[in-house]
Amino acid sequence: IHTIGVMTSGGDAPGMNPCIRAVVRTALVNDLRVIGVEDGFEGLIHGRFRALGARDVGGILQRGGTILQTARSTDFREPRGQREAIRQMSNAEIDALVVIGGDGSLNGAIKLAEQGVPVIGIPGSIDNDIYGTDMCIGVDTALNTIVDAIDKLRDTASSHNRAFLVETMGRESGYLAVQAGIIVGAEMVLIPEESVSVEEVAKTIERAYLRGKTHAIVVVAEGFTPHTNELAEKINALDIGFTMRVTILGHIQRGGKPSAFDRLLASRFGYHAVQFLLNGQTNVMVGLDGRDMVPVPLQTVVSKRKTLSVEHMQMAKTLAQ
Numbered sequence: 001i002h003t004i005g006v007m008t009s010g011g012d013a014p015g016m017n018p019c020i021r022a023v024v025r026t027a028l029v030n031d032l033r034v035i036g037v038e039d040g041f042e043g044l045i046h047g048r049f050r051a052l053g054a055r056d057v058g059g060i061l062q063r064g065g066t067i068l069q070t071a072r073s074t075d076f077r078e079p080r081g082q083r084e085a086i087r088q089m090s091n092a093e094i095d096a097l098v099v100i101g102g103d104g105s106l107n108g109a110i111k112l113a114e115q116g117v118p119v120i121g122i123p124g125s126i127d128n129d130i131y132g133t134d135m136c137i138g139v140d141t142a143l144n145t146i147v148d149a150i151d152k153l154r155d156t157a158s159s160h161n162r163a164f165l166v167e168t169m170g171r172e173s174g175y176l177a178v179q180a181g182i183i184v185g186a187e188m189v190l191i192p193e194e195s196v197s198v199e200e201v202a203k204t205i206e207r208a209y210l211r212g213k214t215h216a217i218v219v220v221a222e223g224f225t226p227h228t229n230e231l232a233e234k235i236n237a238l239d240i241g242f243t244m245r246v247t248i249l250g251h252i253q254r255g256g257k258p259s260a261f262d263r264l265l266a267s268r269f270g271y272h273a274v275q276f277l278l279n280g281q282t283n284v285m286v287g288l289d290g291r292d293m294v295p296v297p298l299q300t301v302v303s304k305r306k307t308l309s310v311e312h313m314q315m316a317k318t319l320a321q
C-alpha cells in the first residue's frame with residue numbers, strides 16, 4: 001500500500017476532524033501518501049480528491065463538522081456508482097480507503113471491500129448505534145450539548161411551572177436519550193426500545209406535579225412513537241397539572257467543537273486505522289472495547305444490532321424520583 005484515501009460520510013459528528021488529522025499524520029510518518037475524498041461516497045464517484053499533507057490538517061483539532069465535507073449518497077447504493085467509485089480510485093492510485101461514518105457509511109465500505117478494495121471503517125455517529133464499539137466519535141460532544149440545553153430549559157421550566165418534552169436525536173436508538181436522562185435528572189425517558197402509553201407519560205408528569213416539583217423534564221428519543229409533537233398534543237388533552245412545551249434539539253446536537261473525550265477517541269481511532277492497514281488487517285472497523293482499540297470485521301458490525309445497556313435504562317428510572 002502506497003496511497004490511502006480518507007473520507008467522512010453520512011451525518012457529521014464532532015470529532016471527525018481530529019480523526020482525519022490522525023489518519024493523515026500517522027500515514028505520512030509511515031511513508032504513505034494520503035488523498036482526501038470530499039463529500040463522502042458521492043465525491044468518490046465523481047473523483048473529488050485532494051492530496052493531504054501534515055499542514056493541511058493543522059488547526060482542525062478543535063473544529064466541529066468535517067473539513068472533507070460529507071454527504072449521503074444514493075448513487076453509491078447502485079452497482080454502477082460503486083464501479084465508478086472503484087474506477088476513480090484506481091485512476092488516482094488509491095490503494096486503500098479509510099471511511100469515517102455511521103451505519104450506512106460502513107455498509108458502503110463493505111460494498112468496496114467485496115469488490116477487492118481494502119477498507120477500514122471508523123465509527124463516527126452521535127447516535128452510538130454501531131455494533132462492535134463502546135463509543136463512536138461525536139457521542140460525548142453531543143451529550144454535552146444536550147446537557148447544556150436541558151439545564152437551560154430546566155431553568156425556564158421551573159420559573160413557569162412547566163413540563164417540557166425535549167427531543168433528542170438517535171434515529172432508532174434511545175442511547176442519547178437514556179444517557180441524557182441520567183445526567184440531567186429527567187423525570188422520564190421515552191425511547192423506541194420500550195413502549196409506554198400516553199396515559200402513563202401523563203401520569204408520571206402529574207405525579208411529579210403532585211409531589212410539588214416546579215417542573216418536569218421528559219427526554220424523548222426521536223425514534224419513539226408517537227412522535228414528540230403528536231405525544232404533546234395527546235398529553236395536553238389530559239390534565240397533568242403543568243402546562244407543557246416541546247423543544248426539539250435537532251441538528252444543534254451534531255455541531256460544536258469536539259470535547260476532550262471525542263478528540264482523544266477520534267485521534268486513537270485514526271491512528272489505529274492506519275496501524276491496522278499497515279499490519280494487513282483490512283475490511284475491519286476500529287472499535288473501542290473497554291480501553292482497547294480492536295479490529296472488528298465490517299461484516300459483523302453491519303449484521304448485528306447494538307443494544308442499550310439494561311443497567312442504564314434501569315438507572316434512569318431509579319434516579320428519577
Ligand code: F6P
Pocket residue numbers: 011102125126127169170171222254
Ligand atoms: O445519524 C445521525 C443523525 O443525526 C440521526 O440522529 C438523525 O436521525 C439523522 O442523522 C438526521 O439526518 P439528516 O442530517 O440527514 O437530517
